Amino acid sequence: MAIRNLITCGLEPIEEVLLPFQEFFKSKATGGILLIVSALIALIWANSPWGDSYLSLWETKFTVGYGAATLSKPLLLWVNDGLMALFFFVVGLEIKREFMVGELSTRSHAVLPIMAAIGGMIVPAAIYALINIGGEATQGWGIPMATDIAFALGILALLGDRVPYQLKIFLTAVAIVDDIGAVLVIALFYTPHIAGWMILAAVALLIMAYVGNRMGIRTPVFYAVIGCLVWLAVLKSGVHSTVAGVLMAFTIPARTSCDAEGFLYNASKILEDYKSSVRSNASVLTNATMNSALLSMQHMAVRAQTPLQRLEHGLHPLVDYAIMPIFALANAGVILGGDFGALMTSQVTLGTACGLLLGKPLGIVLSVWGVAKLSGGFPGGMSIRHFIGAGLLGGIGFTMSLFIATLALSDSPELLTGAKTAILAASTLAGAAGYLVLRGLPLPSDSNGS
Numbered sequence: 006m007a008i009r010n011l012i013t014c015g016l017e018p019i020e021e022v023l024l025p026f027q028e029f030f031k032s033k034a035t036g037g038i039l040l041i042v043s044a045l046i047a048l049i050w051a052n053s054p055w056g057d058s059y060l061s062l063w064e065t066k067f068t069v070g071y072g073a074a075t076l077s078k079p080l081l082l083w084v085n086d087g088l089m090a091l092f093f094f095v096v097g098l099e100i101k102r103e104f105m106v107g108e109l110s111t112r113s114h115a116v117l118p119i120m121a122a123i124g125g126m127i128v129p130a131a132i133y134a135l136i137n138i139g140g141e142a143t144q145g146w147g148i149p150m151a152t153d154i155a156f157a158l159g160i161l162a163l164l165g166d167r168v169p170y171q172l173k174i175f176l177t178a179v180a181i182v183d184d185i186g187a188v189l190v191i192a193l194f195y196t197p198h199i200a201g202w203m204i205l206a207a208v209a210l211l212i213m214a215y216v217g218n219r220m221g222i223r224t225p226v227f228y229a230v231i232g233c234l235v236w237l238a239v240l241k242s243g244v245h246s247t248v249a250g251v252l253m254a255f256t257i258p259a260r261t262s263c264d265a266e267g268f269l270y271n272a273s274k275i276l277e278d279y280k281s282s283v284r285s286n287a288s289v290l291t292n293a294t295m296n297s298a299l300l301s302m303q304h305m306a307v308r309a310q311t312p313l314q315r316l317e318h319g320l321h322p323l324v325d326y327a328i329m330p331i332f333a334l335a336n337a338g339v340i341l342g343g344d345f346g347a348l349m350t351s352q353v354t355l356g357t358a359c360g361l362l363l364g365k366p367l368g369i370v371l372s373v374w375g376v377a378k379l380s381g382g383f384p385g386g387m388s389i390r391h392f393i394g395a396g397l398l399g400g401i402g403f404t405m406s407l408f409i410a411t412l413a414l415s416d417s418p419e420l421l422t423g424a425k426t427a428i429l430a431a432s433t434l435a436g437a438a439g440y441l442v443l444r445g446l447p448l449p450s451d452s453n454g455s
Contacts, residue, residue: 035326036155036159036325036326036329037156037159037160039325039326039330040153040155040156040329040330040333040403040404042330043330043331043333043337044333044334044337044403044429046334047059047333047336047337048337048339048341050338051338051339052340052341056340062080063079063081063084063335064080065079066079067079067083080335081335081336084332084335085332085335085336085408086245086246087246088328088331088332089328089332090236090246090247090249090250091250091320091324091328092247092324092328092332093188093247093249093250094232094250094253094254094320095317095324096184096188096250096254097250097251097252097254097255098254098313098320099181100181100184100251101254101257101259101313102259102313102314102317103178103181105259108177108178109178109181109182115178116376116380117175117373117376117384118178118181119178119182120372120373120376121175121368121369121372121373121376121392122179122182122183122186122369123182123186124369125150125152125179125364125369125372125399126151126183126186126368128365128367128368129149129150129359129360129361129363129365130146130149130150130360130364131364132149132356132359132360132363132364133145133146133148133149133357133359133360133364134146134356136352136355136356136359137353140352140353141353141417141420142352142353142356142414142417142423142424144194144413145356145409145410145413145420145424147187147409147413148356148357148360148402148409148413148424148428149356149360149361149365149400149402149406149431150183150187150190150402150405150406151183151184151186151187151405151406151409152176152179152180152365152402153180153401153402153403153405153406154176154177154180154181154184155329155404156398156401156403156404156432156436157176157399157436157439158173158176158177160398160439161176161398161443164440164443167443167444167446168391168394168443168446169385169386169387169391171384171385171387172385172387175384175395176399179369179395179399183399183405184405187405187409190409191409192244192248195245196243196244196245198243199243199244200241200242200243201242203238203239203242203243204239204242204244206238207235207238207239207242210231210234210235211231211235211256214228214231214232214235215256217231218256218257218258221262222258223262223312225312225315225316228253228256228257228312231256232249232250232253235249235252235253236249236253239252245412247408257312257313257316258312258313259311259312259313260311261309261310261311262308263305263308263309264309267309268305268306268308275298275301275302275305276298278297279294279295279298279299282294282295282298283295329404332404332407332408333403333404333407336425339425339426339429340422341426348422348423348426349426349427351420353414353420353423353427354423354426354427355427357423357424357427357431358427358430358431361401361402361428361431361432361435362400362431362434362435362438365396365397365399365400365402365435366393366399366400368396369395369399370392370393370396373389373392373396374389374392390442391443393442394439394440394442395443396439397438397442398435398436398440399435400435400439401432401435401439402428402431402432403432406424406428406432410424410425410428
């Protein structure tokens with residue numbers, strides 16, 4: 006919630022120039038727009054006369070280290086193993102916050118999104134498995150399980166007040182439970198081999214981070230250093246490195262070192278000192294008391310926040326506006342040549358498309374309907390149509406589906422191309438269908454006669 010009735014302190018010329026761009030990046034739809042643009046650029050680039058340069062770019066080896074202690078990977082894997090670990094770290098922070106104080110913190114609030122997410126994972130996975138039973142791509146059953154929350158919430162943002170706020174909270178909670186399921190699927194089913202010593206090293210480092218949490222260490226540098234070591238240990242263990250991001254997120258402190266009453270008392274004293282030191286034409290450059298008060302207020306504000314909040318708030322722009330668009334650019338470049346008809350009717354393509362377009366909404370809606378029948382109705386005055394729209398938006402797999410596809414089908418470029426094509430097409434259709442269903446709903450003011 007924005008703070009009202011503040012005096013505008015004036016904008017510098019560069020701030021006036023950048024203000025429209027800042028407003029654009031504050032919009033919840035912006036992340037989805039950037040993903041779409043990045044995916045389109047990748048598709049056009051990969052299928053253009055310069056398509057070879059697209060492939061060679063992501064196959065370029067990039068080496069980090071010195072001497073014998075080096076880590077060398079193609080740029081594509083630095084994106085999928087490195088940048089996506091940071092993405093999953095932010096996901097982990099969101100999961101921790103939701104279980105502590107959000108929609109998943111109480112049983113009554115958590116039942117509906119958890120059951121909807123479980124249904125939305127089981128049904129599409131089952132549909133995919135049935136279509137691909139006995140085929141080469143059977144191991145890709147995890148592809149249609151997850152929801153791309155950036156796209157889904159971006160579409161809800163375009164609908165504005167036509168969509169109840171409770172539905173946005175519901176879909177967010179469903180996507181977070183989906184993410185938990187995706188992490189478990191990656192860790193348990195898409196890990197080819199395990200190096201026990203590296204697992205033990207990662208556990209020891211996580212314990213060190215947890216002990217630091219309990220001792221009151223709040224500096225991000227401490228957790229950043231340990232997090233990098235955990236990432237390297239998990240990477241070398243054989244478990245996908247993105248799991249390290251989620252595990253590390255759970256060690257981040259989620260408590261303040263100054264409660265609300267303490268902050269209010271100290272802040273009032275600091276403001277009194279600041280007020281008493283203000284003189285006509287006073288400058289903070291020459292007034293030591295004013296400067297000291299400002300620094301003290303800054304210190305108190307940091308202590309009144311949790312490290313979890315600060316990290317989540319600070320990293321979200323990086324994830325939404327850089328990491329996810331780069332991931333889309335690196336992974337959405339599907340080459341559409343060859344027998345396109347055969348590609349679109351292959352088992353992997355049909356399984357992925359049907360899982361996302363049919364399985365996701367079917368699993369979510371049936372689960373919600375079952376919970377509503379047992380609990381006495383739909384929450385917040387919403388109808389089954391709201392949840393049909395949300396279920397269709399749940400079929401936007403995009404980022405997570407592309408990611409799982411690269412893990413499940415990396416040994417078969419042809420199957421991976423079929424899966425990626427289906428993900429892009431099904432996610433687009435699911436988003437459009439969800440938008441149209443929710444767009445057709447009456448505005449809340451229409452339903453109450455105001």
